[in-house]
Amino acid sequence: MNTKSITGKKPHFCEICGSSFTSKKYLAIHMQTHTEEKPYSCEVCGFSFTRKYSLVIHMRIHTGEKPYSCEVCGSSFTVKQTMLTHMRTHTGEKPYSCEVCGSSFTQKQHILQHMLIHTGEKPYSCGVCGSSFTQKQHLLEHMRTHTGEKPYSCEQCGTSFTHKHNMLQHMRTHTKEKPYSCEVCGSSFTQKQHMLQHMLIHRGEKPYSCEVCGSSFTQKQHVLQHMRTHTGEKPYSCEVCCSSFTGKYNLVVHMRTHTGEKPYSCEVCGYCFMHKQTMLRHMRKHTGEKPYSCEVCSSSFTHRYTMLQHMRIHTGEKPYSCEVCGSSFTHKHTMLQHMRTHTGEKAYSCELCGSTFTNKKKLNIHVRTHTGENP
The missing domain is CATH 3.30.160.60 (Classic Zinc Finger)
Structure with missing residues (x-):
């Protein structure tokens, strides 16, 4: 018994x-x-x-x-x-609850690990640099920064990673999977963190502020990069021409001028571009989309810059001035053409007779004297 x-x-x-x-x-x-x-x-x-x-x-x-x-x-x-x-x-059952904050867990081991957050205890220490961690797994992952070990490899391209979750995120660049979607606009993302950052755009929340000028940003990385405009720091340098940049992405884009890489292709005509934004603007030629509208006369434009130039017709603004005579112009290229009347420069040449002209319009009129085309 x-x-x-x-x-x-x-x-x-x-x-x-x-x-x-x-x-x-x-x-x-x-x-x-x-x-x-x-x-x-x-x-x-x-x-x-x-x-x-x-x-x-x-x-x-x-x-x-x-x-x-x-x-x-x-x-x-x-x-x-x-x-x-x-x-x-x-079942959703979480029988283990934290007495401090009320968080609940499915496994006893998870609550024991969680309690270390409250106690501040970090029992696992790195023998190389002394960094300490709450979990043994985190220490093992950290050790790879010293050993250089990258045990997780992509089966498609062979790229290796120190952490499994980084490899899984990378795989989405091959599968094009974007499992995290914005409930407001439907935009989808490969990583949850990117979706959460995107949500700040809808809420209008900009939690990161510049201590110098007060500019605010949705992401911490953006404010750190912005601070370099005040400090003049440009930590990313091109190994080919030694140009330096405030952000890593700017360097990546710049490198394409040396490699000739154009990773963004138009699905309609196959034209390739160095920048994604340039490709998206190009697509409007095919779709006819004109997302920028004039608030005064409702004229619409494919590019924001073109709309801003158009607005000067209504405001009368002429921001470009001639340094010689003081004449002002709505467009920069018009001011540059005007400057040739002072410098005598004739930048446009006729391929048939070699005559030169100060602007392209005069050249086109002249070419008709050769072709016999009526003006």
Whole structure:
């Protein structure tokens, strides 16, 4: 008869650590943890265990046996407890709660790791640089920054990564998968963090501010890059021509001027572009889209800059002035043409007779004297 079933107690105590058990049998098994005796050995790999049941479970690694199946999704497991823990992903049950902040977890191990956040304890330390971590897995991942190990490789292009999640994110550049969608405008993203940053645009929230001029930004990286306009710092340098840039992306785009790379292609005509934004503007020639409208006369334009130039017709603004005579113009190219009346420069030449002209319009009129075309 089980003593515990009658008294509700565990009468058998370990004299070394004080643990209590319902029977002498369990106490005897426990004592092996102190004596380091492991009488049960695996015939395949030689690994040994204190309990026969532990050996039985271990053998399933070699046999591939998974006797416990999930009734919901059919996933199978070698250990019953692992299957029960898995079931919580379907039921939503989180039986382990944090007494400090109320957060709940599906596994006991997860709450123990979470509690380290409140205690500030970081029991896992790096023997190289002394950095400490709350989880052993985080320490192991950190160690790769010292060893240079990148155990996760992309099956398509061979690029390797220190972390599995980085490799999975990278795979989406091949599969084009964008699992995170904006509920407001439907834009989709490869990473959750990118979607959360995007949501700030809809909320109008700009949590990162420049301490110098007060400009605000949606992303921390943007304010750090902006600060370089004040400090003059340009940490990214081109190895070909030594040009330097405030942002890494600016350097990447600049490098295309040396490599000739044009990674963005028009799906309609196949024309290639160095910049994605230039390709999107080009697409409007095919779609006829004119997203920029004049608030005064409702004229619409394919480019924002063209709309801003048009607005000068209504405002009368002439921001470009001649340094010689003071004449002002609405467009920069018109001012440059005017300057030739002072410099005498004739930048446009006739390919037939070599005559030169100050502007393209006069050249076109002249060419008709050769072709016989009526003006």
